[in-house]
Amino acid sequence: MCIFCKIAAGEIPTHFLYESEKVVAFKDLNPEAPSHVLVIPREHFENAAELAAVDSATLSELFGAARTIATFLGLDGYRIVFNTGASAGQSVFHAHLHLLGGRAFAWPPG
Ligand code: 5GP
Numbered sequence: 001m002c003i004f005c006k007i008a009a010g011e012i013p014t015h016f017l018y019e020s021e022k023v024v025a026f027k028d029l030n031p032e033a034p035s036h037v038l039v040i041p042r043e044h045f046e047n048a049a050e051l052a053a054v055d056s057a058t059l060s061e062l063f064g065a066a067r068t069i070a071t072f073l074g075l076d077g078y079r080i081v082f083n084t085g086a087s088a089g090q091s092v093f094h095a096h097l098h099l100l101g102g103r104a105f106a107w108p109p110g
């Protein structure tokens with residue numbers, strides 16, 4: 001079982017900022033911004049592209065959860081990132097949405 005499957009299943013004690021039947025959200029272990037939350041499907045998909053192909057409703061729910069969390073955290077602007085594939089910086093191969101906020105962000109991204 002992958003690390004995010006274990007978190008979603010409750011095998012690694014983790015505080016969920018948001019949870020539903022299909023998704024959970026928790027703080028990133030190594031935050032890149034004052035607010036850095038990961039929103040993941042409970043079910044294992046390798047990345048967002050696979051999730052989009054198989055279960056677009058749950059992909060949509062990740063965005064809805066991110067919106068709810070951003071409001072809860074009082075973020076006036078935020079960035080949503082899906083690193084998809086190792087060359088794009090993906091290091092955990094269980095689909096996850098990064099919600100980043102609480103500072104200004106540069107564009108283009110690195
Ligand atoms: P990726 O690089 O795959 O887009 O993002 C993976 C993210 O997961 C990284 O930002 C990393 O800090 C975070 N991460 C990796 N392992 C754990 C963990 O065990 N717990 C939490 N909360 N975050 C993790």
Ligand code: ZN
Pocket residue numbers: 001002003004005006043044045093094
């Ligand atoms: Zn997994």
